[in-house]
Amino acid sequence: MHRILFLQGYCDEVDDAVQEVFIKVFRAELPAEEVFLGWFYRLILNTGRDLGRRRRTRQGLAQRLEQVAPARPHDEGPRAAADPALRAALGDLGPELREVVALRYFVDLPLEEIAAAQDVPLGTVKSRLHTAMKRLREALETHGFVHD
Amino acid sequence: MTDTPDKNTEADARDEGATPSVPDNGATPSVPDERSRTTVPDERARLDDDRLLAYALGLDDDAELAAALAEDEELRRRLDALQADLDEVGAGLERLVPAPDEVYADPAAARWDGLRPFLAPPPERRTARRRWRVLVPALGAILAVAVVGAFVLRSGPLVSQRSTDEAGTAAESADAPAVGADASKSAHGAGDLAADLELFETAFVARAGEVADGRQRFTVVRQVKGTVTGDVYVKVVDRPIPAETLTLVMFGTGALGADGDVPVPARTALDAEALQRIRATAFLTLDAQGVSAVVIPLPPDVDLDQLLP
Numbered sequence: 001m002h003r004i005l006f007l008q009g010y011c012d013e014v015d016d017a018v019q020e021v022f023i024k025v026f027r028a029e030l031p032a033e034e035v036f037l038g039w040f041y042r043l044i045l046n047t048g049r050d051l052g053r054r055r056r057t058r059q060g061l062a063q064r065l066e067q068v069a070p071a072r073p074h075d076e077g078p079r080a081a082a083d084p085a086l087r088a089a090l091g092d093l094g095p096e097l098r099e100v101v102a103l104r105y106f107v108d109l110p111l112e113e114i115a116a117a118q119d120v121p122l123g124t125v126k127s128r129l130h131t132a133m134k135r136l137r138e139a140l141e142t143h144g145f146v147h148d
Numbered sequence: 149m150t151d152t153p154d155k156n157t158e159a160d161a162r163d164e165g166a167t168p169s170v171p172d173n174g175a176t177p178s179v180p181d182e183r184s185r186t187t188v189p190d191e192r193a194r195l196d197d198d199r200l201l202a203y204a205l206g207l208d209d210d211a212e213l214a215a216a217l218a219e220d221e222e223l224r225r226r227l228d229a230l231q232a233d234l235d236e237v238g239a240g241l242e243r244l245v246p247a248p249d250e251v252y253a254d255p256a257a258a259r260w261d262g263l264r265p266f267l268a269p270p271p272e273r274r275t276a277r278r279r280w281r282v283l284v285p286a287l288g289a290i291l292a293v294a295v296v297g298a299f300v301l302r303s304g305p306l307v308s309q310r311s312t313d314e315a316g317t318a319a320e321s322a323d324a325p326a327v328g329a330d331a332s333k334s335a336h337g338a339g340d341l342a343a344d345l346e347l348f349e350t351a352f353v354a355r356a357g358e359v360a361d362g363r364q365r366f367t368v369v370r371q372v373k374g375t376v377t378g379d380v381y382v383k384v385v386d387r388p389i390p391a392e393t394l395t396l397v398m399f400g401t402g403a404l405g406a407d408g409d410v411p412v413p414a415r416t417a418l419d420a421e422a423l424q425r426i427r428a429t430a431f432l433t434l435d436a437q438g439v440s441a442v443v444i445p446l447p448p449d450v451d452l453d454q455l456l457p
Contacts, residue, residue, distance in 0.1 A: 002247075002248045002252065003245050003247060003248075006245060007245055019260065082236075082240065083240060083243060083244060086237070086240040086241075086244060087244055090241075090244065101241070102245075105238055105241050106241075106245070106247075111206075111207070126202070126207040126208075129205055129207065130198070130201060130202055130205060130207060133201065133205060133234060133237060134198070134201055136237045136240075137201075137230075137233045137234065137237055140233060140236055140237065140240075141233075
């Protein structure tokens with residue numbers, strides 16, 4: 001949850017958002033099990049968006065990513081040298097694209113559940129994921145890290 | 149919960165640079181349209197990277213591409229390379245957005261102070277006893293002094309004690325203040341009240357207002373704990389507080405409506421048994437969308453500076 005909210009990039013106070021999600025879940029009338037995942041992640045996404053509207057961060061996401069995980073090329077191997085480009089590409093993605101990436105890569109959420117969480121058609125999710133991964137791959141490519 | 153439906157789905161997809169091969173209608177995302185097939189007859193151009201990417205991401209089964217992969221080693225090599233790139237992106241994401249450490253989820257951490265009322269284990273006998281050690285003496289003392297005070301005022305010399313139930317009846321009578329001014333100072337002074345307030349996230353002194361549609365208005369006079377301003381409306385469960393009565397109102401959480409006058413769910417740290425007992429005595433519970441609040445009517449001449457911690 002923390003990573004999703006962070007990658008949304010709306011606000012600085014991710015802990016506040018996590019706390020707010022917890023309280024909302026605690027108070028909510030839980031939906032049926034078959035729709036729970038979509039409901040739960042939509043709650044997370046909407047909480048991040050709402051909090052962002054109230055307390056929008058002044059920092060760009062790339063800058064914040066640099067703060068939480070500074071580049072350590074020597075520790076992480078040569079691949080990490082592409083991290084700045086990847087970081088910048090992430091920052092350039094729209095929040096909706098980052099949400100899809102987060103839900104797919106951090107939570108391994110099925111596409112249908114991502115669609116439910118974002119309240120968009122399945123095709124939109126596919127389109128967003130395709131676009132996001134294409135751009136992130138291009139970021140690697142600019143640093144010569146794509147495979148031939 | 150505040151839902152924020154995404155109203156820009158189609159526009160988003162276009163703005164986000166969705167490739168023509170990934171339509172926004174839920175249809176097969178990777179198959180180029182008919183025109184591109186006829187105008188670009190080259191097999192490799194037709195099975196371009198966008199289409200391979202959609203396949204690698206599992207966005208589409210793409211039977212045509214699958215068949216081509218079975219026959220074309222070069223195409224398989226391209227797909228493998230693409231898959232390796234995606235793995236690289238995934239590894240990069242893991243590095244750039246590290247998962248919080250284990251300490252992060254520790255409910256005892258200071259960052260989760262606001263969740264403490266929610267994280268508390270279900271009320272156990274020991275917990276209830278601990279709460280009663282705080283509440284019962286305070287409530288009992290207030291009631292006893294209130295009854296004695298009322299009795300003295302009405303009947304002259306002190307002649308007897310009353311049970312708490314009788315005390316409740318007396319204290320709840322509309323005309324008589326529930327707690328004498330002296331009582332609030334001596335029997336429920338700042339120290340006792342501070343202990344009571346520990347159980348709540350929000351507390352404020354308010355002047356009781358009118359009741360309409362089963363809800364009573366309370367105009368905040370002084371914040372004691374949490375942030376509340378303006379008018380607060382709560383549903384009356386037991387009975388309304390007489391209008392103009394100065395009242396101490398306590399909620400389980402500080403989450404009142406942003407505009408201050410919309411009741412929202414609040415959970416009290418008190419367990420149900422304790423609330424029941426309180427309701428049986430002089431204190432009244434009100435309800436904010438199904439969750440109890442506790443109110444203590446104060447005498448009109450109460451010195452808030454002395455009463456409040």
